[in-house]
Amino acid sequence: MIAPTSAPTGFSLVQAAAAAAAHQNFPPATLYMVATPIGNLADFSLRAIHVLALVDAIACEDTRVSAGLLRHLGVDKPLLALHEHNESSAAxxxxxxxxxxxxxxxxxxxxTPAISDPGAALCAQAQAAGFRVMPLPGASSGVTLLSAAGDAHAATQGLGFSFVGFLPAKGASRQAQLEAALQRSGSVLLLEAPHRIEDLAQRLADTAPQRRVTLGRELTKQFEQIHTLLAVDLPAWLGADAQRLKGEFTQAIHAEAPPDVADAPPAVPDTALHVLRVLLAELPLKQAVSLATQITGVARNPLYQAALQLREAPEAPAP
Incomplete structure (x- = not known):
């Protein structure tokens, strides 16, 4: 739910939107697909606000949610309920x-409508009937997270990304679709509800433990959290703090690294390697890596790979 903010006295969002966008072309007999904020009302575009003030009616997923949004904008329009259960009949x-x-x-x-929300069937019927459909871009949780995931090698290798959205809620189809998604090239974007995030985290840990995952929680909201880690570590990270299980979740499962990236030696500074050698001489591997991460600030995964290499390397002969 978007938390409204108070506008300065005498300031009208509709007037500001009209000043910015009224000179543009907004043809009649047109369906306008309008993206709304995913958590931060300040992300609403002025053109979107102007269109909502201009149109003759607004079809919406939930009239209660949209009515609250329109009240904040100072817009009063007829609302038509059109959601996943009545989309074909309401269109x-x-x-x-x-x-x-x-x-x-x-x-x-x-x-953004018609991505993981209703709107696609309405859009298709409008196009088939010969009407123009005009999209107004805005927030999308998947693209928002992807811009902060830093999955650079996927782009340079031409792999791109796939938007999967919500998996089935339970059953064999949930696991089957997860495994199919993990077979796609490039990064994979998943959405999940708070009451199923632990299940998804465990399935990822079991199915693809070494894939990197960037988890976005409550994106654009006050308590936004973005964290990147290996899938095998995801269940423990979520379980370490009850707050991490609250909110709406978007996950970017990073593309598998190409061979030249996967086989490259970890970029660990010499000082961190020295600390790791000292700790490995006295402690089990996992404990040594954990302490080395805390002492040096180097990420756990490269330190872990370096520790494996140090363990496998032959000892130097005594002078």
């Missing part, structure tokens, strides 16, 4: 309005 009412030359907007509860 003809929108087409009737378009046929009368009206402008109609569609918004989901948060984010």
């Amino acid at each position: 003809p009412r929108v087409l009737e309005r378009l046929g009368r030359g009206e402008r109609v907007a569609y918004v989901s509860d948060a984010g």
